[in-house]
Amino acid sequence: MKLKIALLAGDGIGPEISREGVKVMTAVCRRFGHEVEFVSALVGAAAIDAVGDPFPEETYNVCRDADAVLFSAVGDPRFDNRPDLKVRPEQGLLAMRKKLGLFANIRPVATFASLIHKSPLREDIVSGADFVCIRELTGGMYFGEKYESDDHAYDTCAYTRGEIERILKVAFDYARRRKRHLTVVDKANVLASSRLWRKVAQEMSRETPDITTDFMYVDNASMRMIQDPRFFDVMVTENTFGDILTDEGSVISGSMGLLPSASIGEGTPVFEPIHGSWPEAAGKNIANPLAQILSVAMLFEHFGLAEEGECVRKAVDASMEAGVSTPDIAPDPSKAVGTDAVGTWISDFIAAER
Ligand SMILES: NC(=O)C1=CN([C@@H]2O[C@H](COP(=O)(O)OP(=O)(O)OC[C@H]3O[C@@H](n4cnc5c(N)ncnc54)[C@H](O)[C@@H]3O)[C@@H](O)[C@H]2O)C=CC1
Ligand SMILES: CC(C)CC(=O)C(=O)O
Numbered sequence: 001m002k003l004k005i006a007l008l009a010g011d012g013i014g015p016e017i018s019r020e021g022v023k024v025m026t027a028v029c030r031r032f033g034h035e036v037e038f039v040s041a042l043v044g045a046a047a048i049d050a051v052g053d054p055f056p057e058e059t060y061n062v063c064r065d066a067d068a069v070l071f072s073a074v075g076d077p078r079f080d081n082r083p084d085l086k087v088r089p090e091q092g093l094l095a096m097r098k099k100l101g102l103f104a105n106i107r108p109v110a111t112f113a114s115l116i117h118k119s120p121l122r123e124d125i126v127s128g129a130d131f132v133c134i135r136e137l138t139g140g141m142y143f144g145e146k147y148e149s150d151d152h153a154y155d156t157c158a159y160t161r162g163e164i165e166r167i168l169k170v171a172f173d174y175a176r177r178r179k180r181h182l183t184v185v186d187k188a189n190v191l192a193s194s195r196l197w198r199k200v201a202q203e204m205s206r207e208t209p210d211i212t213t214d215f216m217y218v219d220n221a222s223m224r225m226i227q228d229p230r231f232f233d234v235m236v237t238e239n240t241f242g243d244i245l246t247d248e249g250s251v252i253s254g255s256m257g258l259l260p261s262a263s264i265g266e267g268t269p270v271f272e273p274i275h276g277s278w279p280e281a282a283g284k285n286i287a288n289p290l291a292q293i294l295s296v297a298m299l300f301e302h303f304g305l306a307e308e309g310e311c312v313r314k315a316v317d318a319s320m321e322a323g324v325s326t327p328d329i330a331p332d333p334s335k336a337v338g339t340d341a342v343g344t345w346i347s348d349f350i351a352a353e354r
């Protein structure tokens, strides 16, 4: 197979984890005989600095013309608390998702046997937890009408029936491939937009009797997720709730540096860690590259390359078992290695596995 990958490294730790994603993807393609071409493009603060736009037209064109995007992270404290600035790096990420029509963000949350001890939650609670959050990605508050002045501000959470139906369809399809249990997370006791979600989901669940569908308010879900994470199989929710719940989900796995995601929909799919640009760690070679590397696994799987995906997952597991890890998950933090060493170890492992 021939793969053309748009590489959007972005800001903060973005370029460091991006390099490790490229290393691993290159190793897998070499091993399985695929041809891969990477085309880099600007996004976030790096793009604002260069051309004044966090998602320039040229970057959009690179993404549109690629088979997939390997995205890292955006965000820079220089843009925080500056209401005078009209552009922010995060707008680049939102624009990419909107312009590519990526309405579904697939965020798997799982535990790793060798890391159970890293979770602040008890082993008997997290052990075996394995669920997927399907987060709506192009609607809700992040995209609704906004107003901002010195003494009044609002954001609106709006959804159409069509937007809800298409994300629920993704969720029902996912549930069918797993344990056939779907939890719809909303705040229908308060929010009108949630009531529409629930109505549409109830209608669709009546037509989908092979899936057990239940409903949970988001506040309850946030508690249940860490009290009894094995309850969940597939969870579907609107944009903001999904964003927040999955950061909480990373606690089950053991680190923010572990959760990958796939953003899919109409245009070029994007594979991206769920974490941000962690500016305090930029340039220190301490960021965990595994969320980025596991996003590469999801990329292969998206194209039906299951063996290639499995090869990445196996190498990631082996690195953790060997204790070749960054400080956030290293069994002995005094023996932690750098971001680059983790990527190199994993790509060498893949190259040696013939
Ligand atoms: N997808 C994206 O590009 C996102 C961008 N952001 C942006 O990132 C910047 C920083 O935001 P924060 O709220 O601090 O979120 P963040 O996800 O960048 O960092 C939060 C914490 O997670 C941990 N962490 C994150 N990435 C890690 C990694 N690879 N390895 C190990 N630990 C890791 C660190 O303890 C860090 O303090 C902001 O500008 C924010 O807007 C935030 C979330 C998503
Ligand atoms: C920075 C936001 C726009 C995005 C975010 O936090 C996320 O997608 O997880």
Ligand SMILES: [Mg+2]
Binding pocket: 243, 244, 247, 274
């Ligand atoms: Mg987030």
